[in-house]
């Protein structure tokens with residue numbers, strides 16, 4: 001849609017109310033036993049299994065993709081009666097896209113590429129747009145772009161909208177997730193306004209963080225962004241996805257996020273086309289909890305090496 005500056009200016013965020021509400025979220029719902037195992041399997045299906053390290057190699061990406069195809073040991077899945085469980089996607093830097101696409105051949109698992117000068121987004125603008133095209137050409141079906149934080153910090157909503165719209169266009173058929181890097185946006189009001197502008201400009205998903213900021217996904221930020229998604233859907237009928245990313249490493253945190261999505265947005269946001277976790281180590285803890293559920297014992301973390 002066109003940029004609606006009146007709507008953007010009208011957006012406010014009551015920080016103390018959001019923080020108070022967010023503090024109650026971990027205690028609001030609790031799922032136990034078989035229900036918890038089912039929710040944890042659901043969480044696995046929503047993970048963008050991620051490796052974003054300077055020392056990534058093809059070998060590491062191949063192992064990560066093997067884990068994405070078979071996220072939990074076969075005998076545990078058999079005991080749970082689960083078949084066909086995979087992660088939602090594999091998320092890598094551009095240079096690793098081709099290796100990931102090869103390793104995932106024969107599956108429906110998409111490759112997501114972080115792009116546009118990730119994580120700071122400060123490389124030349126033309127190169128940032130070109131990087132998107134390169135990753136799409138290499139086979140990425142999802143592109144995680146980073147926005148220019150300075151457009152938010154200076155209130156230049158037109159510049160943010162134009163940038164997002166051009167990045168959206170450069171993605172073509174690929175899905176685009178807009179990373180706001182909320183830990184660098186200063187206020188929850190900025191987070192809300194940036195969320196809205198990115199949605200107006202065509203983002204398929206809004207995503208909290210790169211995982212490289214000092215503060216990454218948090219519950220107050222999530223509540224703020226989720227309510228923006230809800231307002232946007234109420235006013236336009238358009239459903240936008242949500243991806244909290246960075247620092248989500250424990251199964252119990254994943255359960256809090258899932259119940260938050262169900263409470264605030266409903267069942268459609270528990271599906272991979274509208275919700276993902278960006279996480280590099282969450283899967284390992286979930287697998288460990290599932291093993292405990294089935295055997296009564298915790299295994300060592302090194303038995304769940306990748307993810």
Ligand SMILES: O=C[C@H](O)COP(=O)(O)O
Pocket residue numbers: 050052091209210211212245246247248278279280281282
């Ligand atoms: O987008 C995904 C994040 O970079 C992953 O962050 P994490 O390593 O803290 O799980």
